[in-house]
Amino acid sequence: MSNAAVTAAASSRATAAGKSALARLGEAFVGRLVILIPYLWLVFFFLIPFVIVFKISLSQTAIAIPPYTPVLGFGDGLAGFFAQLNELSIDNYTWLTQDALYVNAYVTSVIVAAISTVLTLLVGYPIAYGMARAPAMLRPTLLMLVILPFWTSFLIRVYAWIGILKPEGLLNQLLLATGVISQPLIILNTYTAIFIGIVYSYLPFMVLPLYSSLEKMDYSLIEAAKDLGCPPTSAFWKITFPLSLPGVIAGCLLVFIPAVGEFVIPDLLGGSQTLMIGKTLWNEFFANRDWPVSSAVAVILLLLLIVPIMLFQRAQARAQEQDR
Template sequence: MSNAVTAVSASPAANDGKSVPARLGEAFVGRLVIIIPYLWLLFFFLVPFIIVFKISLSQTAIAMPPYTPVLDFRDGISGFFAGFGELNFDNYAWLTQDALYVNAYVSSVIIAAISTLLTLLVGYPIAYGMARAPAAIRPTLLMLVILPFWTSFLIRVYAWIGILKPEGLLNQLLLSTGIISQPLIILNTYTAIFIGIVYSYLPFMVLPLYSALEKMDHSLIEAAKDLGCPPTSAFWKITFPLSLPGVIAGCLLVFIPAVGEFVIPDLLGGSQTLMIGKTLWNEFFANRDWPVSSAVAVILLLLLIVPIMLFQRAQARAQEQDR
């Protein structure tokens, strides 16, 4: 039996001319490439989520940290299992009873959805123009899109305060040209929030769209024109459907961080802006209610993760049906 195994392992047809250690090494490297991302998600996503979820099930206390620890291993395994009876779900019930949190979630989703739509309307023509530009200047155009990332995000948001305030650059320009007779009130409004989000997250929309549009076969458009298809119809029947993967990817990359955005609503929207990011900040730092703020964070995460998982499953089923 051992001679047969040795003969098979030594056969070039069985191992493609590679030794057993080489094949084992390649298999180990292949598995390592898969394991590393999962370990990254485990330590930097799942473990912090479990910690936050555990805090959300505790009670507020005047101590440091300001909550009563639950499911703690300091009392041993028996104490850990006994802690299940001390879990408190009142924080989640409180979120449903207080209209502040419900309105904050709804407002955040609406603002993020409108901002994502505006970013798509602005980013699609930019990406389309980049994809149709000569190949020699495409790297330069890509660099111009990525260039804002070289400056601090906070500094870029502060710059918009100088542009949008009543005595800012925008009002000075409009007043000097005679377009308006009195300064516009843009700062500390939802309009300023939309401007800040669109500006800040525009590259996240342009880059996936450009990647999808660049790979498109432009001969399809030429064939449609030869068959008498108007340019507008050719765009909606050919270009836009082929760019849908980029549209979906860009919308997700903009919508997800926009829902939990804190800096832009706080600096450009003012104190009256109601978004879940500001509510979470106030609960955590101002009220020092860590259990409630942790419950807010858990609900926010589930609000974003569940639709993404459902979308991925629907996309996987569609791909299986196409096959």
């Protein structure tokens, strides 16, 4: 082989190596960009708003626009910023622990959300199981029917339940016409109406994760259990339910978290007598215009929801590592 051919071959190999190196760098950059975008999204739309709300919660109420004393601003430079550190106060958080209204609102919200989550699971699990066991041709249609309520405004659907549950509503008219009851039931403006509204509104959030888990399950395990003499009920609790636990946990979190801070459903279906933290937060912001206290309420609510989730995720990660 001539020197020119050797040089050309070496040059082509170097070019190919350079291209492969550039390709690897491009792939690494794209991979990091894909990971970076969600983190930037969380920083701009979660972390920064949370820091702003937390900063307001450390201030004091003032007759001004906005209605609180500015804290931790850079208008006076670094010296002014460090001077304002001494003006920070946790009086708003102390006030939350001293006033029974906020403690009761937190406790009631957690209890209502927990009961609603259990009811949604009891209703959603059979629906998801039936969808997963339905013929493959019917599954897309059933899935569309579950998603269909999202095509209508959430507020309109809640108002529709007012027309159903009120004393002269459709439900009482049906029960009176069929002779089931002799006088109208009082359902609207009670916690029962709140449970109905939450279960109806958040049912798709429970059904979809459950359906995803149940559809992937190997149902030959159920047939094998039956061949070995396992009753259907025992087969469900020993095989089906444990395999669907990821969907159960995901669905419960998707229902419980927004239900704790729900405002529209308690306000419209529960009436003025119901006490939940979402209504309390709204009243502090817009009726009392006490932004520092309402910000403290929001911070505590966020921590109340995030900390258990983080602890659960850490325990789940440790369990997965032990299984490996």
